[in-house]
Amino acid sequence: MSEQAILPVDAAPEVEVEGAPATRVRSYWQSVLYRLRHDWITMVFGAIVLAIILIAIAAPLIAPFDPYQQSIIGRLKPFGWRGHPWGTDELGRDMMSRLIYGGRISLLMGLAPVLVATIIGGALGVIGGFAGRIVNTAIMRTMDVFYAFPSVLLAVAISGAMGGGVFTGIISLSLVFIPAMCRIAETATAQIKILDYIEAARASGAGTLTIVRHHVLGNVLGPVFIYASSLVSVSILLASGLSFLGLGVQPPEPDWGLMLSTLRQSLYVDPLGCAMPGVAIFVTSICFNLVSDGVRSAMDVRE
C-alpha cells in the first residue's frame, strides 16, 4: 500500500455520497409507532381494546342499572324487557350493567398479573442472564420447577391453596407467568451480554449496574414487551377459568368467568343470555391478541 495523502479531517467533515444526510432522525420507538399507524387492522382492534378499557373504567356512568339489584319476577328475561337492553340474569340483575362492571375485574385480572410477572420475572431474568454461572443456574432451575406444571393446573393449585378471591387470583396468575417471562428476559440478556458494546462499556470504566441500566434494559424491553402483550389474553382466559371454578372472583361480584359459571344452569332456558359473558371474554381476548400480533410485527425489525 502506497503512502497516501492524509485527509484534512478537521477541515472537511465527511461528506457522504450515498444517502444524503438524514433530515429527520427517527428513534426506534418512533419508527415502531410509525409502522403501527400504518397497520389499520391493529389500529381497529386497538381502538376496540381501548373502548373496552374505557367502558370498564367509566362503568358507573354508562351502566343503565345497578349490577347488584335483584328482581324475583324479572329473572332470565329476553333482550329489551322493561328497559333492560340485554335482558336479565338468573337473579333478575341487568345483564348489560353486569357485563360492563364485569369488564373491570376481568381486565384487572388480565393486566395486573402480566404487569407483576413482567417486573419480577423480567428482573430475575436480567439478573440471571447478566450474572451467569451459579446465579443463573439457581434462578433458571427454580423457574424450570414451575415450568413442569401445566399453567392452568398451577393456577388452580395455588388459588385453591390460598383460597379464592381477586387478590389471590392475581398472585397465582403472576406466579404462573413469572417463569416464562424470566426465560424470555434471560435469553435476551444473555444474547446482548456477549456483544462488543457491552465490553466496550466495561472498557470505558462502567460498572455492572450502569451497563445494565444504559445498555441492557433498553434492548431487553422489546422482546419482553412483545411477550407480555400476548400474555394479556391468556391471563383473561385463565382468570375467567378460575372464576368459573369458584376459585377467583366470589359472588355476587360481576365477573365474566363467574357469570358464565352461574348462567350455565340456565343454558336451555336462555341460551343467548348465557352466551353473553363468553362473547365478552372472546372479543376482549382476541382483540388483545390481534393488537399484540400487530405490535410484534411493528417491533420486529432487523437493524
Place this chain on the structure above:
Amino acid sequence: MTYVDTRDRGGAAQPMLIARSLQRHFHVKDAVVRAVDGVSFTLYKGETLGVVGESGCGKSTLARLLLHLVVPDKGELIFDGDTVGEAINTADLRRQVQMVFQDSYSSLNPRMPVQDSVAFGPMVQGRKKSEARSIAQDILIKVGLRPDLFGPRYPHELSGGQKQRVNIARALAVGPRMVILDEAVSALDKSVEAQVLNLLRQLKRTLNLTYLFISHDLNVVRYISDRVLVMYLGQVVELGPAAEVFAGARHPYTQALLGSRLSMDASRRIESPPLVGDPPSPINPPSGCRFRTRCPHAEDVCAAKMPALEHWEDRASHVAACHMTTAGSGHSLAGTV
C-alpha cells in the same frame, strides 16, 4: 510541540506498556485452551506496534488481557512504570488505555444515538452530562463526522465506515494515551479502510497516541506499524521493526505469512499456498516449537526443545523464536537464517 501530558510519569524513555509472560488459559470442560501462553513485549511511547497472526492465535485475547477485560492467570503488566493491580488499578488503566472493536455491527448499542454512545465513557468517568455531550461533539468532529448531522443518528443509519469512526470516537472520548485497535479496519471496504487508516494516523499525531494495532492483514500492518509482533498459537514467534520483518523475516512462520500475500506482480505469484492446513489446536499444542508440525525445516531438536525469544527488551533487535536463528541450538541450519 510543547504539549506535555501531565499523566506522563516516566518520560519518553519509559515504555508505555510492558507485558511480561502474560498467560491466560481457558478451561473448557476437561480441556485447557492455551489462548495466550507466555507473551512478553514492550510498547514504547508514541509507536504503533502491529500484532499479526492467523485466526485463533490469541490476538484478541491478548488485547483483552491488556485492558484486564480478561484477567491474566499469570504475568505482569506494567503501564508507564506502574504495575497494574498494584501501583495502578484497573479503573485508572481504563482511563488511559482504550480499545476499538472489530465488529462495527455489535460494537454500538442499536437503541442509543451515537452521540450518547460516545458520551457514555466520559459520563461513567464522572463528567456531567452536558460536559460529556460537548466532549462527544468535539471528538465526532475530530473523527470527521459532523455532530449535528450524525450525532442524533442510530447505528443502523450509518455506513460501516461511519460506524467505525464512531467506534474510534467512543474510544477517544475518554482521553486515552494508548489505544488498542482490535481488527479495527478489517471489516471495511478497501477504500473506506484506507480513509480510516489515514484518520488513525492523523489522530495519533494530533492526540499524541500510542497504538497496539491488531490485524490479520499484513499490508495494513505494514502501512501503519513501526514494529511488528507475530503470534502463533498463543506465543510470540517474531518481533522486530516493520521494515526489517517485512524485508527479511527470520521465522519460517512469518516467511510463510508474507509468502501467502497476493503479489501485485503476476509473475511472482505462487501456485500453492506456502502454508497448508489449520494451526494445531491450542488445547493440546505440539511439544517443543509449536510451529514444527507445519514447518518445512522441522528437525528432532524442534520437537524436543521450545525455542526462546531472547533479548526482546532490546528495541533495536529483531528477534525470532526459532532454533535456526540461534547458533549451537542443534538445528542443522542453525545460524544460517
